[in-house]
Amino acid sequence: MATANKNLSVYDKAALPDAKDLRFGIVVSEWNDEITEGLYSGAMEALLDCGALESNIIRWNVPGSFELTFGCKKLAAETKVDAIIAIGSVIQGETKHFDFVCSATAQGIKDLNVLLDVPVIFCVLTDNTMEQARERSGGKHGNKGTEAAIAAIKMATLGR
Ligand SMILES: Nc1c(NC[C@H](O)[C@H](O)[C@H](O)CO)[nH]c(=O)[nH]c1=O
Ligand SMILES: CC(=O)[C@@H](O)COP(=O)(O)O
Secondary structure, eight states, rough: GGGGGGOTTTTOOGSSOOOTTEEEEEEEETTTTHHHHHHHHHHHHHHHTOOOOGGGGEEEEEEEEEGGGHHHHHHHHHSSSSOOOEEEEEEEESSHHHHHHHHHHHHHHHHHHHHOOSSSSEEEEEEESSHHHHEEETTTEEEEEHHHHHHHHHHHHTTO
């Protein structure tokens, strides 16, 4: 199902565990910060709505999406969190650089989920245009940050 047929911000709070005892890390890329700040806001709003305490959420910034892998790895090593959300926005430019950044970031975060004992949620938009990114970070298609927060709660409590 394409995002166009699904609102990223819809979730059933009653079907989720209370997040009050969970600790979250959020690593935010500074590239396209209009978009990444929108994703961060969506994630924070959903985490707090589901009972998470602001004091249990730690945020680190990295320069770009390519650095998300290292940022999440370092955060997992140096803090005790139950889940990490990696937030980025990659937008197609004139060259193939988009392909390499998207692929490296997706593979890097996938690798962290294999190597670490803490789930790392892939909240990285990979859009053709700024308009598509706006539509998915609080626009007509909802907010992928919200979707990522819900995924983080579910993965942090997997098997409980
Ligand atoms: N063009 C975008 C980038 N490029 C920067 C890389 O992510 C990286 O920071 C740089 O290559 C240095 O290692 N990053 C994004 O997050 N979004 C883009 O659209
Ligand atoms: C995803 C990117 O790195 C890209 O936005 C950079 O733009 P360009 O391909 O025009 O150099």
